[in-house]
Amino acid sequence: MEVPTLVALAVDPVPWARAQMAFTLACHIILVPLGVSWTFLTLVANYRALRHDDPDALLLAQRWSKYMAVTFAVGAVTGTVLSFEFGLLWPRFMGRWGEAFGVPFAFEGIFFFTEAIFIAIYIFGWRRLRPWTHFWTGVPIVLAGLLGSVSVVAANAWMNAPSGFTLDAQGNVVEVDPVQVIFNDAMPLQAAHMVVAAYVVGGFLIASVYATGMLRGRRDRYHRLGFTIAFTVAAVMTPVQMGVGDALARWVYDEQPTKFAAIELVPKTSSAVPETLLGHLDSDGQVQGGLPIPGLASWLSDPSTGRSTVVQGLDAVPADTRPTTSQVNTVHLAWDVMVGLGTALFLLALWYAAGWAFRRRMPQGRTFLALAAAAGPLAVVTLEAGWIVTEVGRQPWIVYQRMRVEDAATTNSGVVITFIVVCLLYLLGAVALVLVLRAMSRRFRRGGGFTDDDAPYGPSAPAEQREEASVP
Amino acid sequence: MTTVVATVLLLVLTAYVVFGGADFGAGLWDLTAGDADKGARPRAVVEHGIGPVWEANHVWLIFVFVIAWTAFPEAYASITLTLFVPLTLAALGIVLRGAGFAFRKVVVQTRYRRWFGAAFAASSVLVPYCLGAVAGGIASGRVPAGGRAGDPVDSWINPTSVVVGVLGVALVAWLAAVYLVWVARRVGDAEMVQYFRRRALVSGLLVAALLVVAAVVLSSDATYVFDGLTSRAAPLAVVGVLGLGGALTLLTLDALRGVRLLGVVTVAALVLAGGVAMWPYLLPTSLEVSAAAAPDGTLTTVLVAAAVAVVIVVPGFVLLYVLDQRDLLEEEGVADVADPV
Ligand code: HDD
Ligand code: HEM
């Protein structure tokens, strides 16, 4: 039986499947840093509160745990959509490689389970558990968040450096070495880069909320403390991130030369390759515009051979096994954005450190606070740009040199519709999330009207009391 | 080893239906609780019942997916290619439900609460129906083997899918009602105990009627599974039916003590019966479990992960349930200083 509506929509599902995957992942990844690092920040505040009997820190920890409940729930939902999508959008990929690619997810599931359990205990246990016991129930969340994201990134890294399997003559996977799958070549650096990114982004994002508050004149100790905890963690992590990123770039130079050529905008294999800031490839594959810094790309790729380091160009592989010109331009632009913003964030972190080093307090000026307020959203942009480098730079492969994207996608042309519906739903969800978080913070600030339970799970108030609460 | 992995998959699926299913059913009672005034009390019991464990219950489904795609990738590809529509609807339903649930509690104004509440409740019906329809499509042999797409429409709009979908909705509604009777008893709200007892009775009778309909439909539309249910899986099916009968009797007599346990036993037995009835097939009758399985290395990993999960997750889960049921996880955790005293 053929379906008329599906025939009418006889479009190519591949671009839509890609668009939907990219869109939903890009949304999910914004919530991930909060899931990974916010608990840590909360525990820092919680520790301070218990150790130094600091009421401001206690209040911060308690409020953060309530916001976390909301962002974690939304992260869980968007994550569940992703697990549906692996099958719905890439059935042929999962059918062929599921036995290898799926391995890290078996462990990721455990970590998320642990995270979900302890986050519920931590959020709801404030009053009834003993203070230090309660503090310790937060620690598994930090560990599980870390290991959970490492597992997911291990799967993504496997797509960059597939290993740990044996194929038969027909190309079917006949044997799997799970350790080799998880600890593939790309995994250590990519996972480290992601985890550090989670702390950078989470820290800057939360600090930016308090920076905004301080700009609006709320310069009390509570706001300063909230800012300091979050910003300090981010500031410490930023240089680490640059170091890991540098190592990762050299890994790409060695193992994915085509992606590297796209990153550095190198059409022809050569030495003394300039680091081109901005600029793009024209339709003939020539570099146009931009600001070339002579020899820097070669030098960075391998300082030991300096400017004479040879960088493989895009022309080294056939056109159908490398990203298209527009994809190359996307990758290069995303790269410039990541490194540019990463450097900017690092400079901001230096400013902050200088303030503490020379004046024993954080910089107080409006310029600094305005930049700090912008740093959160900019860190998110940096993170997204990094993923675009990784994903688009790997094109046309879904599994590097093993499977092409068009061979992996679903054959259901209905993807167009799901793409549109998903975009609309996520848009509504994003608006709702922002409004809800703002409403929470207003209510905290107003100091009243916070009669209702604010976390997304169950209350335990007697029914009568709740009845009054929910009928304002 | 294949058999063990398939068993683990079935057990995890059962856990999802028993734990997650009740959450969906609770959403259905939320939907039918009436306007804001009248519905406030039942809704309070529902929210109390879903409680802090909502998030954790949800992860069972992820385990189902992960085991399916890792251990049985080819069958998984066939299923997702063929049953694209109901699976997509279920995914969208899960988004709506999660977001609606998460936000509704935070929003104070009744107007917005109602929107989020509606999203939460409506999708609570959509998801069990769609997942039931998926199960029906698989059970009735409408998903081909070999990572190929079957019929995109008939695979989920067919007698078995419809009846299993409706049964799914009724079953989770019943389970939730039984569970909510217990919650209402715990918070000492006698009126709500009766409220949910009536609903448990009605939905339980509906489940019984649907089981009869399902038997008739399956006997002609899903013959392999029907034969299985009347032979291999017969003991489990009988346990399910007896459990249902027992629970209904206790509900009628207003002897509410063991009802919750019987509810869980019934639902678990029915799901397990369905799984055992399909044996040895994963996709009756085109793909056997043994033929569908991934290489040994992968299966070992899945089993190791399952064992680790038992060691790590189960104690945590038990702790969460115990804390919750002893009311140690109070309200939103802690009152804010900004709260009016
Ligand atoms: C706040 C976030 C952030 C910051 C400041 C940086 N990155 Fe990054 N980068 C990411 C966030 C990120 C990321 C989003 O997390 C990616 C995507 C995939 C991954 O593993 O990390 C990434 C990918 C990524 C890749 C691609 C890896 C691949 O394709 O396998 C390279 C080469 C770098 N980064 C290098 C750098 C360098 C040299 C930086 C120095 C300024 C840098 N990153 C700062
Ligand atoms: C600790 C931080 C994270 C949280 C709280 C989080 C939340 C979730 C949740 C709850 C799920 C549902 C599946 C499950 O529970 O297993 C999920 C799945 C997923 N997440 Fe995240 N996530 C995190 C880290 C990441 C990272 C770092 C990435 C990618 C870079 C990512 C990408 C995905 C993908 C691809 C899935 C679907 C795979 C699956 O079903 O297992 N997540 N996430």
Ligand code: HEM
């Ligand atoms: C969260 C950060 C991520 C972002 C922003 C992201 C972004 C993208 C983008 C832009 C594409 C489309 C590429 C193109 O059309 O040229 C894509 C494709 C894809 N990504 Fe990612 N990705 C992320 C993480 C992941 C992770 C963690 C996984 C798996 C574990 C993954 C799996 C895929 C798959 C299967 C595709 C489709 C094939 C392809 O086009 O390469 N992505 N992603």
